Amino acid sequence: MLEITNLHATVADKPILNGVSLNVPAGEVHAIMGPNGSGKSTLAYVLAGRPGYAVSEGGATFDGRDLLAMEPHERAAAGLFLGFQYPVEIPGVSMLQFVREALNTQRRARGEAELSGAEFIKLAREQAKLLGMNAEMLKRPVNVGFSGGEKKRAEMVQMGIMQPKFAVLDETDSGLDIDALKSVGAGINRIMRGPDKGVLLITHYQRLLDYVEPDKVHVLNAGRIVRSGGPELAKELEREGYVEAAA
Amino acid sequence: MTAPFPTRKQEEWRYADLDALRPVWQQFAEPLTLTVGPGESFEKIWLPGDEDVLVRRVQIALEAGAKARIYVLNAASEYGRTELEVSLAEGADFELFGANIGTGLSTNEIVTNVRHVGVGGRSRQTVRSVLNGKATGSYLGKVEVARGAQQTDAEQSVKAMLLDRGATANCKPELEIFADDVKCAHGASVGELDAMQLFYAESRGLDPASARALLLEGFVMGLWDSAKDADAIGEAAREALRRVVG
Numbered sequence: 055m056l057e058i059t060n061l062h063a064t065v066a067d068k069p070i071l072n073g074v075s076l077n078v079p080a081g082e083v084h085a086i087m088g089p090n091g092s093g094k095s096t097l098a099y100v101l102a103g104r105p106g107y108a109v110s111e112g113g114a115t116f117d118g119r120d121l122l123a124m125e126p127h128e129r130a131a132a133g134l135f136l137g138f139q140y141p142v143e144i145p146g147v148s149m150l151q152f153v154r155e156a157l158n159t160q161r162r163a164r165g166e167a168e169l170s171g172a173e174f175i176k177l178a179r180e181q182a183k184l185l186g187m188n189a190e191m192l193k194r195p196v197n198v199g200f201s202g203g204e205k206k207r208a209e210m211v212q213m214g215i216m217q218p219k220f221a222v223l224d225e226t227d228s229g230l231d232i233d234a235l236k237s238v239g240a241g242i243n244r245i246m247r248g249p250d251k252g253v254l255l256i257t258h259y260q261r262l263l264d265y266v267e268p269d270k271v272h273v274l275n276a277g278r279i280v281r282s283g284g285p286e287l288a289k290e291l292e293r294e295g296y297v298e299a300a301a
Numbered sequence: 302m303t304a305p306f307p308t309r310k311q312e313e314w315r316y317a318d319l320d321a322l323r324p325v326w327q328q329f330a331e332p333l334t335l336t337v338g339p340g341e342s343f344e345k346i347w348l349p350g351d352e353d354v355l356v357r358r359v360q361i362a363l364e365a366g367a368k369a370r371i372y373v374l375n376a377a378s379e380y381g382r383t384e385l386e387v388s389l390a391e392g393a394d395f396e397l398f399g400a401n402i403g404t405g406l407s408t409n410e411i412v413t414n415v416r417h418v419g420v421g422g423r424s425r426q427t428v429r430s431v432l433n434g435k436a437t438g439s440y441l442g443k444v445e446v447a448r449g450a451q452q453t454d455a456e457q458s459v460k461a462m463l464l465d466r467g468a469t470a471n472c473k474p475e476l477e478i479f480a481d482d483v484k485c486a487h488g489a490s491v492g493e494l495d496a497m498q499l500f501y502a503e504s505r506g507l508d509p510a511s512a513r514a515l516l517l518e519g520f521v522m523g524l525w526d527s528a529k530d531a532d533a534i535g536e537a538a539r540e541a542l543r544r545v546v547g
Contacts, residue, residue: 102504105496130506142501146519153505155515160506195519212505 055080055252056101056121056220060112062277063100070096072277073112076254078220083246083253085263085288088274089296094256095139097274098224101254102136103129116220130156131163133219135212137226141205144196150178152196153212160216181214184244186237202229210241217245220252227262239265260292304330313384316439316471318408321354321380332358332386337367346372346528348537353379360386363393365419370396372528375409375438376541384412389450391419397426398524401461402541403436403468410439410471417450417483424454429521430461432468433545439471442487448479457487462494462520464545514546 056078063071070093078084088094100107101114103126114121116132124132144152158168169177182189187207197205206226213221223242227235243266246253255268263271263285271287272279275296281287306326307314322329337343341364347357355377361369367390375381381403387395401409415424430438444455461470474487494516502512521538525531 104500104504125509126500126503127506127508127512130504136504138501142497144498144502144516144519146521146523147515152502152515155511156502156505156507159508159511163506195523216505 056114056116056254058101058112058114061097061100061109061114062111063096063107063109065096065107069110070277071100074274074277074279075112076272076279078252078254080252081249082269083255083266084270084272085255085257085268086272086274087257087260087288087291087296090258092274093277094274095224096277098136098139098222098254098256101129101222102126102134127159128163130216130218131160135216135218135221137206137209137213137221137223139224139226139228141197141200141209143198145198147196148193149196149208150175150192153178153215157216178211178215181211184214185211185241186234187211203231203234206230206238207234210238210245214241214245219250220254221246222254222256224256225258226255227257227259235262236265238262242266260288263288313412313414313441315441316408316410316437317382318380321408322356322382325354325356329356329358332360332384334360334362336362337364337369339364340366342368342370344370344529346530346534347374347383348534349374349376349381349541353377354381356380356382356384358382358384361388361395363387363389363395363422365390366392368394370527371398372525372531372534373397373399373411374402374534374537374541375400375411376402376537377409378405378407380407381409382412383410386414386416387424388416388418389422389424392421393419394422395424396527397424397428398527399426399428399440400521400524400538401428401430401432401438401440402521402538402545403430403432403434403438404545405434405436408437408439410437410441412439413442414445415443415455416445416447417453417455418447419450421452422450422454424456426457426459427524428457428459429524430470431464431517431521431542431545432461432470433464435465435467435469437469437471439473441471441473441475443475443477444485446476446478446480446483446485451480451482453480453483453485455483455485457489459487459489460520461491462517463491464493510546514542517542517546
């Protein structure tokens with residue numbers, strides 16, 4: 055489903071990714087763990103197409119298509135979702151309006167019918183409820199005045215509304231208390247667990263993986279994957295730290 | 302007798318399009334005047350018209366405890382000017398929410414002179430400009446606080462978004478304070494669209510043109526949040542933005 059081959063990337067001419075290879079088949083959840091500065095967020099941004107993140111070598115395909123040749127909005131229409139580590143505030147635009155326009159633009163690009171206002175509001179309310187977010191927050195400007203935890207929940211509500219094929223979740227667990235962690239974990243399982251879906255879960259800590267059990271765990275260090283294993287690898291990392299485990 | 306035709310040496314006409322003004326000056330030489338009586342409220346929404354040149358010059362006297370709230374959208378294709386002279390008696394309250402949306406060679410400006418005369422008056426002025434091409438958008442806002450007008454609370458917030466290198470924004474808040482127990486705040490910024498907001502919107506599926514349009518809409522639309530009926534001015538603002546974003 056998502057196949058990354060020998061990916062090299064630079065930010066402001068500084069090499070950050072130095073040959074990442076990774077294959078996430080449909081139906082699987084893979085976790086990427088690694089210390090600060092190992093390139094985890096860069097990998098997420100490169101996959102989503104953030105300007106300024108230049109690929110110097112290697113490539114990535116999504117469902118057999120050349121992912122890196124697509125614009126960010128084309129990647130979204132193809133079914134890729136990036137959950138931001140720091141969700142962005144957009145004053146003056148309500149979350150309802152933002153997500154509805156985004157979803158309908160995606161649907162148009164895929165040749166699907168747009169959702170009407172009423173259909174969309176029903177869907178948005180359902181997803182907010184499932185994630186434990188007050189539906190009134192949907193009327194507020196995107197992420198403005200939301201706490202750190204509310205922003206992460208709101209990201210998951212957006213993911214639930216958009217039903218992507220593949221989600222790259224960049225430290226979705228940071229800033230969450232235990233209750234929020236549980237409901238976000240349950241949300242990821244509910245929205246993204248399926249035979250034709252996939253997830254790349256980027257995290258520092260093992261604790262989210264108690265709720266979303268990965269099929270594989272990879273350790274990223276200095277822009278390369280230095281180890282891969284099953285879910286037990288996350289526990290080993292938690293016990294022994296990255297330096298030991300990566301050695 | 303009509304007032305003499307203005308010159309650019311007068312501060313309040315410094316950025317005006319005087320050539321566009323000349324043919325219509327007769328109609329606007331005398332400002333409209335209106336008085337809001339003690340404790341009364343006044344709310345007005347001014348929309349752009351079909352005219353290439355649209356000038357509004359209004360003097361408002363707010364008597365004790367009176368309130369006025371003005372919403373204005375300047376989006377003339379040639380020259381739009383909204384000029385307000387407001388005086389606030391004791392405990393009066395004045396709010397202005399204004400936008401300049403301009404394209405091509407247009408000049409749109411909001412020029413205010415808010416005079417706090419009585420004790421405990423409050424004024425809020427919020428102006429947003431979105432400009433492309435070689436358009437000019439200005440806010441010249443003078444706040445005067447008279448000697449006896451203690452506990453005045455005045456605020457000016459001015460932001461402009463320039464979409465092309467040739468566009469110009471002028472922001473000039475001016476304070477003249479003769480009382481010592483007052484609060485007068487002002488902030489101004491001129492910027493471009495935020496790259497991270499654009500990427501966030503695009504990563505959720507909006508194409509670049511739609512993302513820009515949505516962000517600009519947010520920048521302006523927040524102005525009408527408190528209006529009783531914002532439908533018409535909201536629609537006019539969207540229409541003006543469509544012309545600017547292309």
